[in-house]
Amino acid sequence: MGWFTTEKSAVADELEALYSEYRRLERQLDEHAEKAPYPQVATRLKALLVNEGENAASVSARLAVLGRYAESDGTARLRDGSNSWERLIGNLDDYRALIRTLGQLFVRWDDESPEDALLVRDLRERAQFGRMEISDMISRADPHALN
Structure with missing residues (x-):
């Protein structure tokens, strides 16, 4: 924490970064759904989207309580791949990183900011569902397809 940073300000900073990541992931899932080779894959990706x-909206609502306005610059780099399998692997990596970040925030905030710890715990559970969905899609995808 910086010299003049309050605890709630530090929490809000972390939540702003989390909000941006959710918006980036949302844009990425949308782009990948548009490129999906099969309609059932597109449908599942759009459900995750x-x-x-909803997760971004939850973070945004908490930021509003903390007196911050949630903004996403929309310029964060989206992962891509030469086929559906590679794009799904990129999504899986993103979900793993998100779960790790949320777990770290939960541990850090459990005592300091219990309300925020509960939020990130719930977000982590939802991210684990997303990871399982992506893993299932990967198991059905062809890594050698040219789509």
Whole structure:
């Protein structure tokens, strides 16, 4: 924490970064759904996209309580791949990183900021569902397809 940073300000900073990551993941899932070779894959990715939008809204609501306005610059780099399998692997890596970040925030905030710890715990559970969905899609995808 910086010299003049309050605890709630530090929490809000972390939540702003988390909000930006959710919006980036949402844009990425949308792009990957558009490129999906099969309609059932696109449908599942769009369902995850809706979930991530809801998660971003939860973070945004908490930021509003903390007196911050949630903004996403929209310029964060999206992962891509030469086929559906590579794009799914990129999404899986992103979900793993998100779960790790949320777990670290939960441990850090458990005593300091219990309300925020509960929020990130719930977000982590939802991210684990997303990771399982992506893992299932990977198991059905062809890594050698040219799509």
